Amino acid sequence: MKTDKAPSKNKTLVTKLLFAVVGMFAFGFALVPLYDVICDITGLNGKTNNLAVQAEAGEIVDETREITVQFIARENADMDWGFVPSATQVKVKAGEVNMISYKVTNSSDRVMVGQAIPSVAPSAAAGHLNKVECFCFEEQILQPGESADMPLRFFVDPALPADIGKLTLSYTLYDITEKSSKLKALAAR
Amino acid sequence: MSAAHDHHHGPAKGISRWLFTTNHKDIGSMYLWFSFAMFLLGGTFALVIRAELFQPGLQFVDPLFFNQMTTMHGLIMVFGAVMPAFVGMANWMIPLMIGAPDMALPRMNNWSFWILPFAFAMMVSTLFMEGGGPNFGWTFYAPLSTTYGPPSTTFFIFAVHILGASSIMGAINVIATILNMRAPGMTLMKMPLFVWTWLITAYLLIAVMPVLAGVVTMMLFDIHFGTAFFDAAGGGDPVLFQHLFWFFGHPEVYIMILPAFGIVSAIIPTFARKRLFGYDSMVYATASIAFLSFIVWAHHMFTVGMPLAGQLFFMYATMLIAVPTGVKVFNWVATMFRGSMTFETPMLFAIAFVVLFTIGGFTGVMLAITPVDFQYHDTYFVVAHFHYVLVPGAVFSLMAATYYWLPKWTGYMYDENLGKLHFWLSFVGVNLLFFPQHFLGLAGMPRRIPDYALQFADFNWISSVGGFLFGFSQLILLFVVIKCIRGGKKATAQVWEGAQGLEWTVASPAPYHTFETPPDPALIKAQ
Numbered sequence: 033m034k035t036d037k038a039p040s041k042n043k044t045l046v047t048k049l050l051f052a053v054v055g056m057f058a059f060g061f062a063l064v065p066l067y068d069v070i071c072d073i074t075g076l077n078g079k080t081n082n083l084a085v086q087a088e089a090g091e092i093v094d095e096t097r098e099i100t101v102q103f104i105a106r107e108n109a110d111m112d113w114g115f116v117p118s119a120t121q122v123k124v125k126a127g128e129v130n131m132i133s134y135k136v137t138n139s140s141d142r143v144m145v146g147q148a149i150p151s152v153a154p155s156a157a158a159g160h161l162n163k164v165e166c167f168c169f170e171e172q173i174l175q176p177g178e179s180a181d182m183p184l185r186f187f188v189d190p191a192l193p194a195d196i197g198k199l200t201l202s203y204t205l206y207d208i209t210e211k212s213s214k215l216k217a218l219a220a221r
Numbered sequence: 222m223s224a225a226h227d228h229h230h231g232p233a234k235g236i237s238r239w240l241f242t243t244n245h246k247d248i249g250s251m252y253l254w255f256s257f258a259m260f261l262l263g264g265t266f267a268l269v270i271r272a273e274l275f276q277p278g279l280q281f282v283d284p285l286f287f288n289q290m291t292t293m294h295g296l297i298m299v300f301g302a303v304m305p306a307f308v309g310m311a312n313w314m315i316p317l318m319i320g321a322p323d324m325a326l327p328r329m330n331n332w333s334f335w336i337l338p339f340a341f342a343m344m345v346s347t348l349f350m351e352g353g354g355p356n357f358g359w360t361f362y363a364p365l366s367t368t369y370g371p372p373s374t375t376f377f378i379f380a381v382h383i384l385g386a387s388s389i390m391g392a393i394n395v396i397a398t399i400l401n402m403r404a405p406g407m408t409l410m411k412m413p414l415f416v417w418t419w420l421i422t423a424y425l426l427i428a429v430m431p432v433l434a435g436v437v438t439m440m441l442f443d444i445h446f447g448t449a450f451f452d453a454a455g456g457g458d459p460v461l462f463q464h465l466f467w468f469f470g471h472p473e474v475y476i477m478i479l480p481a482f483g484i485v486s487a488i489i490p491t492f493a494r495k496r497l498f499g500y501d502s503m504v505y506a507t508a509s510i511a512f513l514s515f516i517v518w519a520h521h522m523f524t525v526g527m528p529l530a531g532q533l534f535f536m537y538a539t540m541l542i543a544v545p546t547g548v549k550v551f552n553w554v555a556t557m558f559r560g561s562m563t564f565e566t567p568m569l570f571a572i573a574f575v576v577l578f579t580i581g582g583f584t585g586v587m588l589a590i591t592p593v594d595f596q597y598h599d600t601y602f603v604v605a606h607f608h609y610v611l612v613p614g615a616v617f618s619l620m621a622a623t624y625y626w627l628p629k630w631t632g633y634m635y636d637e638n639l640g641k642l643h644f645w646l647s648f649v650g651v652n653l654l655f656f657p658q659h660f661l662g663l664a665g666m667p668r669r670i671p672d673y674a675l676q677f678a679d680f681n682w683i684s685s686v687g688g689f690l691f692g693f694s695q696l697i698l699l700f701v702v703i704k705c706i707r708g709g710k711k712a713t714a715q716v717w718e719g720a721q722g723l724e725w726t727v728a729s730p731a732p733y734h735t736f737e738t739p740p741d742p743a744l745i746k747a748q
Contacts, residue, residue, distance in 0.1 A: 042401055049392075049393045052428070053430075056428055056431035056432055057435050060435025060468075064461065155526060155527075207454075208455070211455060
């Protein structure tokens with residue numbers, strides 16, 4: 033009685049469970065973009081918006097509010113470009129567009145490609161640091177011995193939570209010579 | 222072994238019996254032997270660690286090898302010893318407990334066991350490869366395991382894929398067996414708690430093992446195919462790895478403890494000669510723990526930098542787990558209260574489980590407190606915490622189960638004196654081993670480091686002595702099991718005076734085929 037019924041019952045159940053397995057495998061991958069979205073919304077991990085913000089004329093500047101912005105430049109393991117900001121700390125008015133630059137020199141004897149990755153602390157401030165122009169938006173190619181001043185134009189959104197008076201923008205510079213699409217395009221030419 | 226069953230087809234002869242078997246008892250036995258072998262191997266690795274930490278300074282192994290030992294110890298114990306041992310218990314006992322003739326999918330059962338030795342052969346072989354085996358801790362955080370991992374990491378990834386597939390197949394089999402194969406009259410709320418906890422565990426496995434497979438697949442792509450899931454330089458995020466890993470990892474720790482709850486809930490009523498107190502609440506508590514396990518993962522990574530709201534959420538959610546766990550502990554205590562208790566070896570292990578697991582649970586609540594965790598993170602306090610829940614927790618429950626069901630498996634009573642000796646040496650050893658590690662952690666000794674500052678020396682040698690005592694005591698278990706298989710006092714079908722459940726209605730040893738006709742529904746009582 034049971035023998036003719038059980039296999040088909042098993043078949044439907046196993047099919048359902050296999051769908052669950054495949055679904056959870058896919059869900060694991062879906063978590064990757066989901067995580068980025070959550071980071072964008074919450075500023076988790078100090079991730080900043082990686083797109084240039086248009087500084088509109090007549091942007092509201094709050095003259096009464098002064099915010100200290102500190103700059104940190106770090107180089108990842110095999111990077112040796114002497115990456116330093118032109119100032120370690122500036123005081124800015126909320127909403128006012130400011131400019132700073134980072135100096136790099138490729139002291140090696142090969143063409144190198146660098147990519148800077150930003151991070152803001154405290155993370156609650158990450159969404160309020162807007163970049164009008166940033167070297168971090170693209171890969172940097174330096175010939176052997178070449179130096180460059182890499183510009184950063186930014187403003188701090190006046191909507192920054194009132195309890196934050198100081199924020200730190202940190203850049204880590206990575207050597208992506210081997211992975212660079214730009215360099216490959218150059219080599220192909 | 223039993224000529225009486227030759228009229229029916231008994232086990233095949235020789236090696237083919239084990240290679241091609243679809244019998245749940247054979248497969249259960251193979252799982253148990255395999256996990257015991259892995260337990261000894263992982264234990265040997267642990268003894269290398271404890272030998273190195275016996276004194277400050279570098280004595281026996283170089284730091285790179287030490288790192289491989291901590292990593293392989295964790296991987297082997299989690300995936301090779303504890304998980305397969307519970308699957309072995311499930312294979313042996315679930316059909317007997319629900320009155321089913323076998324597992325629902327016997328051929329897949331054979332396959333899910335036999336791919337395991339290959340997975341672990343591959344994983345252990347990495348130790349002999351150039352650059353050594355995995356050395357990044359069992360949590361294999363990126364980029365340590367991707368950018369900076371040894372070349373053998375690819376073998377590690379495939380080993381995880383295979384053992385993950387094995388676990389998923391095992392889980393599907395358990396669910397299909399429990400949902401489709403119960404004897405008439407065996408309603409869900411009459412099932413023994415071991416069956417209930419395994420049903421919930423199997424769902425946890427199906428939910429999170431695929432995520433683990435996804436994580437290692439992403440690692441594989443990052444290492445070989447130029448993607449940047451976890452590589453900040455390419456726009457990825459190493460912290461994402463930790464979120465994904467612990468989304469798997471936290472339910473995983475309940476996968477290793479829920480079946481233990483089921484085992485203890487079977488043993489304590491037997492030797493207290495009372496019904497289990499609060500059966501329904503046990504079922505609901507198990508389900509609650511399983512649900513909560515999905516929303517607490519980030520408590521493993523408070524120090525990565527999280528918004529305050531996130532830290533508060535994960536802290537409170539984690540503390541909430543203490544409620545259903547407390548329900549269970551109180552139920553076990555209430556079951557023993559005014560019972561006619563006797564203290565045979567399974568009961569000793571079960572009581573030690575309740576006491577020592579609760580200590581591990583309390584240190585878990587301490588670690589859940591976010592600001593406190595900032596101090597304890599990555600210290601020996603964490604090591605002490607999770608070893609208290611895993612060794613005198615999960616492993617003691619497995620030993621309790623082994624002694625409890627051994628007469629049913631072999632048909633003979635084990636040597637009670639040797640069993641008690643094994644228990645007391647293990648009990649003293651495990652506490653000497655792990656209790657001082659709490660103090661080491663509070664004093665600031667970091668985990669996974671082969672050397673330490675001089676002020677940690679005393680507690681470390683105590684811990685190492687305990688480690689060797691505990692480790693070598695396990696050979697007594699091996700001896701007891703072999704002795705019991707070879708003979709001894711004949712076991713009755715009932716075995717234990719107070720034992721309840723269908724598995725005690727079949728002969729001892731359990732015949733090769735059982736419940737080919739469903740058991741009498743009158744035998745199925747409410748728990």
